[in-house]
Amino acid sequence: MDFHKALFLTVFLPLFLLLYGIADRKFKNALLLAASLFFYAWCEPVFVFVLVATTFFDFVLVRIMARQEGVRRKVVLAVSLCMNLSLLGWFKYRLFFVSLFGGTVTAQDEALLLVALPLGISFYTFETITYLLDVYRREQQPLNRFGDYLLYILLFPKLLAGPIIRYGEIASQLQERSAQETLENRLGGFYRLCIGLGKKVLIADQLALYYTDYTLTGIDFHTLGAGSAWLALLACFFRMYFDFSGYTDIALGLGRIFGFRLPENFNNPLLSPNITEFWKRWHMTLTAWMRNYLYIPLGGSRGGKWITYRNLGIVFLVSGLWHGAHWNFLLWGVFHGLLIIGERVVKFRMPRVLGVVFTIAAVSYSMSLFFIQDLDKMLQFQQALFGFNSATLSHWPRTEFWLPFAAAVCFSFFACTPFTKRVQDTVFTGYPSSAGHISLALISAVLFVLSLSYSASVNYNTFVYFRF
Numbered sequence: 013m014d015f016h017k018a019l020f021l022t023v024f025l026p027l028f029l030l031l032y033g034i035a036d037r038k039f040k041n042a043l044l045l046a047a048s049l050f051f052y053a054w055c056e057p058v059f060v061f062v063l064v065a066t067t068f069f070d071f072v073l074v075r076i077m078a079r080q081e082g083v084r085r086k087v088v089l090a091v092s093l094c095m096n097l098s099l100l101g102w103f104k105y106r107l108f109f110v111s112l113f114g115g116t117v118t119a120q121d122e123a124l125l126l127v128a129l130p131l132g133i134s135f136y137t138f139e140t141i142t143y144l145l146d147v148y149r150r151e152q153q154p155l156n157r158f159g160d161y162l163l164y165i166l167l168f169p170k171l172l173a174g175p176i177i178r179y180g181e182i183a184s185q186l187q188e189r190s191a192q193e194t195l196e197n198r199l200g201g202f203y204r205l206c207i208g209l210g211k212k213v214l215i216a217d218q219l220a221l222y223y224t225d226y227t228l229t230g231i232d233f234h235t236l237g238a239g240s241a242w243l244a245l246l247a248c249f250f251r252m253y254f255d256f257s258g259y260t261d262i263a264l265g266l267g268r269i270f271g272f273r274l275p276e277n278f279n280n281p282l283l284s285p286n287i288t289e290f291w292k293r294w295h296m297t298l299t300a301w302m303r304n305y306l307y308i309p310l311g312g313s314r315g316g317k318w319i320t321y322r323n324l325g326i327v328f329l330v331s332g333l334w335h336g337a338h339w340n341f342l343l344w345g346v347f348h349g350l351l352i353i354g355e356r357v358v359k360f361r362m363p364r365v366l367g368v369v370f371t372i373a374a375v376s377y378s379m380s381l382f383f384i385q386d387l388d389k390m391l392q393f394q395q396a397l398f399g400f401n402s403a404t405l406s407h408w409p410r411t412e413f414w415l416p417f418a419a420a421v422c423f424s425f426f427a428c429t430p431f432t433k434r435v436q437d438t439v440f441t442g443y444p445s446s447a448g449h450i451s452l453a454l455i456s457a458v459l460f461v462l463s464l465s466y467s468a469s470v471n472y473n474t475f476v477y478f479r480f
Contacts, residue, residue, distance in 0.1 A: 201268030208261025285367030
């Protein structure tokens with residue numbers, strides 16, 4: 013039940029909004045929890061029981077840990093961490109480790125693993141760890157009611173692909189959010205939901221339909237020219253951005269409708285003048301998780317430059333593997349880690365415009381590592397990318413590709429001036445004027461109808477991050 017499909021938009025969401033609107037305040041959390049369980053069970057009818065069971069064990073272990081001191085406290089922490097990471101390792105990484113130690117992994121094994129991978133497992137595992145470690149560090153008190161913890165983990169707007177929320181960021185909202193349940197916030201949430209739908213269906217899916225899927229999976233790379241290869245990677249970057257940020261807009265919009273203020277996950281990353289700033293603007297909640305729960309515990313930058321480089325390398329290795337249990341994701345993480353470390357070593361800053369161009373080129377190149385899992389085909393694509401193919405064919409995109417591509421360029425750089433940045437902030441998180449509400453309502457209605465029509469007429473891709 014994807015957010016952009018007719019079943020969700022025309023049945024599940026309207027029915028739930030009706031029930032949520034008429035429910036007494038003391039029953040709203042119970043209703044949200046029931047809807048979240050139904051939503052996940054619809055997607056994963058078997059794994060919902062695994063998720064609830066492991067969440068219950070975590071809840072019990074954290075309460076036990078909170079009453080312990082010294083070694084016992086550490087032992088319970090270790091047990092809980094091992095349980096969560098073991099589940100993640102079994103479901104997501106077992107074939108990767110089999111191949112790492114010389115075992116044979118067939119395409120059929122990988123297909124079965126993908127089917128048997130619980131949706132959103134990387135996201136809710138990381139959220140579970142934030143709760144566990146925050147209580148261990150005494151930054152948060154353990155919850156008294158299992159239902160509150162289960163709602164934190166299962167809240168359906170952010171369950172499948174984030175944003176990754178620290179428990180402390182949402183704890184008070186789980187208990188009381190009546191001040192945020194206003195008509196103004198519900199309208200603002202609806203506008204953002206429609207913008208997210210438009211990003212996903214009208215831009216990301218169109219780029220995939222008219223070029224990136226064809227280029228990366230439908231042709232012989234030996235016949236691909238350098239121009240077409242670079243255009244495909246740029247389109248992949250746009251597709252990834254509008255797919256993932258579109259999902260995030262829908263999640264944040266739904267959260268705002270229900271009275272939640274969920275953390276932002278993107279801040280105009282294509283305006284970044286270097287890779288370091290790019291990672292402060294792209295998938296911001298994952299970056300914050302890596303900083304708070306891995307980089308700083310490893311020592312951060314406190315041990316000198318070599319320790320800093322080591323820690324950054326570990327963070328990006330883990331970040332690469334977090335995205336998937338394949339060598340290509342590991343290479344993708346290593347590539348970004350080397351860029352970050354390289355910027356610290358060289359300490360050279362280009363003029364801002366040149367820096368933005370370099371950053372877009374570098375991240376676009378990394379899409380060849382991200383999207384092509386077969387290492388032999390990845391090597392063939394590198395040959396095409398750098399002009400080593402002598403007998404190329406025309407793989408230029410169809411006419412239909414250029415409209416969503418132009419829209420992607422326009423909206424990627426929309427916030428490049430102070431005025432347009434203020435407009436964006438008002439639309440996403442602010443409170444528009446009456447005239448602004450009329451304009452946004454009309455635009456949102458058009459985006460909603462168009463997205464629903466396109467989504468219902470063609471079998472579009474699911475969100476890229478749903479299987480992470």
